[in-house]
Amino acid sequence: MDDRPVLMVSEGELLGHRWTLTNDELLIGRGTDADIVLPERQVSRYHLKIHYRDGRYALEDLDSKNGTFLNGQQVKGTVPLQDGDEIQIALCVRMLFVGSDATVPLSFELPKMDGAGMVLEENKRTVSIRGRELDPPLSLAQFRLLQMLYDADGSVCGRDDIIEAVWPGTGGQGVSEQAIDALVRRLRDRLAELDEHNYIVTVRGHGFRLDNP
Numbered sequence: 001m002d003d004r005p006v007l008m009v010s011e012g013e014l015l016g017h018r019w020t021l022t023n024d025e026l027l028i029g030r031g032t033d034a035d036i037v038l039p040e041r042q043v044s045r046y047h048l049k050i051h052y053r054d055g056r057y058a059l060e061d062l063d064s065k066n067g068t069f070l071n072g073q074q075v076k077g078t079v080p081l082q083d084g085d086e087i088q089i090a091l092c093v094r095m096l097f098v099g100s101d102a103t104v105p106l107s108f109e110l111p112k113m114d115g116a117g118m119v120l121e122e123n124k125r126t127v128s129i130r131g132r133e134l135d136p137p138l139s140l141a142q143f144r145l146l147q148m149l150y151d152a153d154g155s156v157c158g159r160d161d162i163i164e165a166v167w168p169g170t171g172g173q174g175v176s177e178q179a180i181d182a183l184v185r186r187l188r189d190r191l192a193e194l195d196e197h198n199y200i201v202t203v204r205g206h207g208f209r210l211d212n213p
Contacts, residue, residue: 011092027048040090142190145166146210159180
């Protein structure tokens with residue numbers, strides 16, 4: 001029986017794929033010469049490494065553009081890995097590190113219950129969370145922002161993306177960082193009327209993404 005740890009993709013284009021860590025070093029990235037190639041444009045060519053040294057596994061971010069996160073915390077340099085750790089790559093790929101002594105899950109695809117999470121109806125400009133509709137409805141600017149984040153499906157949207165979606169045709173003229181922050185804050189407050197979950201996550205230095213459980 002193989003007692004090596006396993007990496008499993010729980011979110012992303014390669015959902016369900018798994019790799020046994022048979023080598024002492026594993027390179028992950030978008031480049032075709034990586035050991036694990038992730039076909040996501042937000043992933044850097046050489047994004048991170050997982051290596052085995054001194055009897056334990058560790059994760060090293062390779063100065064990636066969109067970052068690597070371990071259990072929700074951004075990785076700077078090298079950090080140790082433990083069984084059950086969740087690795088998030090550029091906020092578009094999630095992996096689970098399953099230690100050698102643990103039981104490997106059969107699947108990550110969990111059924112979505114009716115009424116769970118957030119649902120948008122663009123033609124009616126309505127937002128529902130867990131079956132409850134937001135009333136009164138969002139302003140046009142708020143809905144445009146939320147629609148963009150919703151369509152991005154967890155990917156990070158930057159300032160230029162927000163301006164194009166919320167204030168199309170302006171080229172950003174007259175739109176300050178304070179105006180964007182205020183819009184995000186108001187949208188968060190409206191969503192909090194239905195659910196305390198923080199749906200709009202700030203990714204420092206990059207923008208915002210939607211966390212829709």
